[in-house]
Amino acid sequence: MQDSFIKRPLIRITFVVIAVAAAAIVVTGEILRSAAERKLREAILAELQPVVLKNCTLKRFGSVNDGGYLMCENLIEPLDTGYSYGVGPNDDWACEVSRRYHVPVHEYDCFDPARPICDGGRFVFHNECVGSRTGHRDSHFFDTLENQISKNGDTGRRMIIKMDIEGGEWESLLAAPDELLASIPQLAMEMHGFDDPKILEAVHKLKRNFYLVNLHFNNWSCTSRAAPLPAWAYQVLWVNKRIGVLDPGAPVPAPMSPLNAPDSPTWPDCQLSITKPVH
Secondary structure, three states, X not given: OHHHHHHHHHHHHHHHHHHHHHHHHHHHHHHHHHHHHHHHHHHHHHHOOOOOEOOOOEEEEEOOOOOXXXXXXXXXXXXXXXXXXXXXXXXXXXXHHHHHHOOEEEEEOOOOOOOOOOOOOEEEEEOOEEEOOOEEEOOEEEEEHXXXXXXXXXXXXXXXXXXXXXXXXXXXXXXXXXXXXXOOOEEEEEEEOOOOHHHHHHHHHHHHHEEEEEEEEOHHHEOHHHOOOOEOEEEEEEEEOOOOOEOOOOOEOXXXXXXXXXXXXXXXXXXXXXXXXXX
């Protein structure tokens, strides 16, 4: 009987020690996971450092707010065609490009049934999305960037691309051959996310062939969860190194162009704080 009374407190103490140890393991794991996620976000931001090109005259194409993208106007021509990935009910970027340069713009969207129109321009709509492989996902058809360009007979032709596909850009770009990316003069995008290692991998891949010339954060997506990034969606302009001439004397990161505008004119903005650039 006496042994029983002695054992019970020891058993309780043992359970307490085990519970405390388990809690400590969980807390430690959470701290390590949080630190790793923060390190990834810091690495993404470190790669997103826009530069200045000596030969780039920026112009805003498309909407005044959401749906507008900066491009180097003087580096667009000669132009054979445009590609617009992620469309919705209107595609102001594609309409302005088609009308201004008198070229067709291929639109790709397998989720939104809307078919935008453009007075004075020419759209070629494709009810499919861009992805890492060819095939259906549920009822939606996907194909690769390389295949879509090839099917349209545009391989080797001079084109510009706009892409806003809600996070699908990472696998699509990682699947694209370097040779294809090297042939694209300018790529205007909205990039999405902050916690996927594929983001860093895709950015590294893009930087092999492109200069990052513009970075603007979408104020619909401002969140402290993405810190030190101020938001989880951000518009960028990639200019091919074959046509862009880097200004080595300009500050890095380059000052943000005043042509950028809030995606929402009524919501608070959340651009990066101005820091002393690195020369």
